[in-house]
Amino acid sequence: MGVSKTEHFTERQNELASLAKALGHPARIAIIDFLLKTESCICGDIVNELPLAQPTVSQHLKELKSVGIIKGNIEGNLICYCINEATWNKFKAFLESLFETYNLKNNCC
């Protein structure tokens, strides 16, 4: 991407955009789906669940981790990933606020 002028937007706008961007790839949605589906941490199973090479999956995990959507714990030989509750709730709150605004006010063409 080109340089995006984050300094001109509010912190909330930048944060929400970062979170949305992190989810803006089907592989990363698939990772989140998988984490939610299995009801707990995932240790050493994610690569096999995705139609991508191991380094590519690792990179997607890194991106999700860098915005805080997931967190990883080293567990012996494996790395266990799970949803990061704090960030997830923040994301949820951002969006629920948007959805609420739309429901209450929009009266459009």
Add this chain to the structure above:
Amino acid sequence: MGVSKTEHFTERQNELASLAKALGHPARIAIIDFLLKTESCICGDIVNELPLAQPTVSQHLKELKSVGIIKGNIEGNLICYCINEATWNKFKAFLESLFETYNLKNNCC
């Protein structure tokens, strides 16, 4: 971006990723914020609301329009943009389903 292998993911994963990606820029969040805030269509005011040049804003509007999040109507000399209810509701449904799954099931490290 490089080529993303959309053919390996489900339609839902690809759609949700596209919508999230479209919201993955603070300028586009700002546009949505503004549309929601003003409670109706926006005619000819968006460029002045954003700290970006007119062609850049036009490009962001085009991206939001191309995934269906907003729609535009020509109104005389102006173009009026508003949230596209169908897509917005779809996006909302996708996310509410994710949030629900998290609430019910997640029991994590």
Add this chain to the structure above:
DNA sequence: TTTGTATATTGCAATATTACGATATTAATT
């Protein structure tokens, strides 16, 4: 200590995104 297994990092090619000046288009106004 060597081997095997899981994950991360590096490096790079192909492609996409962002931003904006210049220019085109379209319609209202004079």
Add this chain to the structure above:
DNA sequence: AATTAATATCGTAATATTGCAATATACAAA
């Protein structure tokens, strides 16, 4: 018809993303 105003498109520079082979790292097991 010429001017003004709003928006879109084109072209392009700078930078980011995606994907993966090769390689590194870290730990467990033999």
